[in-house]
Amino acid sequence: MSFNSDMTSDILDAIRAYIAADRTPYAIAIDGEWGVGKTYLVQNAIGDIIDDSNFLYVSLYGLSSIDGIESAIFTSASRLGEDDAGIFSGLLNTASSELTDGVRIGGLGYAVQYGLRKWKKRALDQAKKLTLCFDDIERWQGDIGVCLGYINGLAEHDGTKCILVGDLSKIPESQRTEFQRARTKTVRYVYTLAHSPTRLLSISLDIASIGSLEAKEILAKLISENTPRMIQFLEHIKCQNIRLLADAFQLCGDVAMHNLDAFHTSPTKALAFFEITLAATKLVQMKAADGLFLSSILKYDDRDALDLMKKLGYDPSQDEDNSASPIPKALLEAIFYSSEGVRVSSIINLVTGGFYRPSAFVDFFDNWKAPEPFEYYIDTFKFWYLPDDESKKVFEAVISSVFDEKSITHPGNLLRIADRLTSDIKRGVVDLDFEQAKKGLIKLIDELYDHKKMEYVVTVGERLWSDNYLYSLDILEHVRERNTRYLSERDLSMSASVWSRIKETPDEYLEILDSEENTPLFAAYIQPHDIVSALEALSNSQLFELTRWMGSRVTSARAKSAVDEEHEKALNIASFLEEKYGAIFSVRAGHMKQIARILRNRVTDFDPDYLANTIQPAGEDVR
Incomplete structure (x- = not known):
């Protein structure tokens, strides 16, 4: 029989009733996922119910035999002080012939049983019960039936109060059938520990x-x-x-x-x-x-x-x-x-x-500032918890900042506002025309993109858990399309200026390239000659270093997406170089062919078939 408990006090009440009962020939269990607080409960809260001298905590983690269980019980018990359970604190030094003879014949298990009997007698004399808590049942390494059988013997035959603790869902698959069979006999009640959020x-x-x-x-x-x-x-x-x-x-x-x-x-x-x-x-x-x-x-x-x-x-x-x-x-x-x-x-x-x-x-908190009105607006709970007069002020401030001041220029924030605004119109929260509001938002978004006032953001419109875009999917798709173009135009402009700068100042070529390593550089041209002319402005030593830079770039995790994105257009650069330098044999031509090979293959390994497959040289006889 199982019960779900949202409150620790419910489980404590169940444990209290279990311990107080005269006859309980069974164990009880506390179930719950890892980290929910089961061990904390048994090691701390149960102390309010059971005197420490009558309670032992034993972890089954890594144990696989009855000897292991009894050793763990004995170890736990031997830590008790004289004031709590003197029968155990002096157990190892006792001169009792009954104990020493029994240990010699029956081993450590006999010592545990002897101690438990002695302790149990004292507890009974004081009208208290012995209680054992077996934690980490799911981490038991042996036959689960043996483990539960031993605990059943303690509970049914010795009258010991036994509390099992663990995440029962994590019992190994190979042990599930045996666990269910043994559990039916041993564990009468299972209490699931859970908490309200x-x-x-x-x-x-x-x-x-x-x-x-x-x-x-x-x-x-x-x-x-x-x-x-x-x-x-x-x-x-x-x-x-x-x-x-x-x-x-x-x-x-x-x-x-x-x-x-x-x-x-x-x-x-x-x-x-x-x-x-x-x-x-x-x-x-x-x-x-x-x-x-x-x-x-x-x-x-x-x-x-x-x-x-x-x-x-x-x-x-x-x-x-x-x-x-x-x-x-x-x-x-x-x-x-x-x-x-x-x-x-x-x-x-x-x-x-x-x-x-x-x-x-460093610099992490530089842009942390007091919340803007739109941050309250897009936070469903904050906005919907506000009184009408305050929510109205927030809404008016957001509308003003979006449409009048045009101060919100992050596409993600504008999409969240669009999601909230269209939902509020549909819910009857604000008195605005639905279609006109959407047209106004799209017009604003286009204006920000057209005038290059929108912030540059790589990924926008993620389907976040709080952003459903239920009534603004068309706006979402429009922003995605505009943002893709916006980034491409910027990349093209930036990259094109890179090659112009290299052509004008070839001595600074590596510094210029390093700053744009993660952009699709070799796709930034109107004609392939635009890039080739910049390459031809470099000396042989600079071209050699460029090939090494390109080799590092194609193996860089950071630049991988840019290398993949530029590849189709980069093939045109490779073809241009191969056609122009394929029949020329010199150090300079070799550098140009190596550049073409890296652009084509996106690897730096030597390719013995490259010349034969891609370049048709004139082929002079060597005599």
Whole structure:
């Protein structure tokens, strides 16, 4: 029989009733996922019910035999003081012939049984019961039937109160059938420990080790002012783990205590910081044994987030439930589709290192400021909790900043505003014409792009958990299309100017190229000759160094997306060079052919068939 409990007090009441009962020839169990607080409950809260001298805690982690269990019981019991259970504190030094003879014949198991009998007698004399807590049942390494059979003997035949603790869903598949069979006889009641999200947040913050009272108060205020949103976030990333939450609070507290002004000034950014930290903590704990994974995220530099997510198995076209990725989509989105002004790479450094490094947070808080009205507006819980007069002021301020001042120029923020505004019109919150409002938004967006006043953002319109775009999908697609063109035009303009600058100042070519390494350089031309003429302005020594630079670039993880993006147009440059220099044999021509080969093959390895397959030389006889 199983019960779900949302309150620790319910389970404590059940344990109290179990212990108080005269005859209980069975054990009870506390079930719950890792980190929910089971061990904390039995090691701390149960002390209010059971006197320490009548309670033993035993971990089954790694044990595989009855001898192992009895040794663990004996070890735990021997730690009790004389005042608590003198029968055990002096057990090893006793001169009792009964004990010494029994140990000689029956071994350590006899000593345990002897001690338990003695202790049980004293407990009975005091009208108390012996209680054993067996934790980590899912980590038992032997036959689960043997383990439960031993516990059943204690409960049924010796009258011992036995409490099993563990995550029963993690019992190995090979042991499931035997566990269910043995459990039917041994465990009568299973109580599932779970907490309401509000309680979960409160407990986690309470047990988090934060060295600054002021920092802890900031986090407590963050919870109290954003409880509904934080609850939704916990549900979204499927987090019910007290330990994990406490770790995230501790890390945030460590950062906050060194940057109190920033956390006081910008609670919106502080909330985003906590959410990303929590999601990153969960992700790193999930993949702690994967060195390749940890290495890849440590290299992340806040660019090409979508590219990294895809490498980690993210598929934006798949629903969460149908994703084959071992990493939940929601977790990746919560980390890498982050709030502007929260640098994810610094948080990854914090989470993987486990402590605050000031060097990782240089300039991190420079743009943390008091929340803008639009930040309140796009936060569903904040806006919908406001009184009418305050919400009206926020809405009017947002409309003014969007359409009159045109001060909101980040496409992601404009999309969130569009999502909120169209939803509010449909809900009857604001009195605006739906179609006219959408036309006005699209007109504004086009104006910002046309006049190059829109901020340059690589990825926009992510289907975030809080952004449904239910009534603004057409605006979303329009922004995506305009943003792609906007970035291409900028890249083309920037890259074209790069080749012009190289042609004008060839001595600075490497510095110029280094600054644009991660852009599609070799696709930035109107005619292939535009790039070739810049290459021809370089000396042989410069061309040689250029081929080495290109070789490093094609193997660079950061530049990979740019190399792939430019490849189709880069083939035209390769063909141009091959046609012009294919029949020429000199050091300079060799450099040009090497450049063509790298552009064509995207590798630096020697290709013995390259000349034969791509260049038809005149072929002079050598005599």
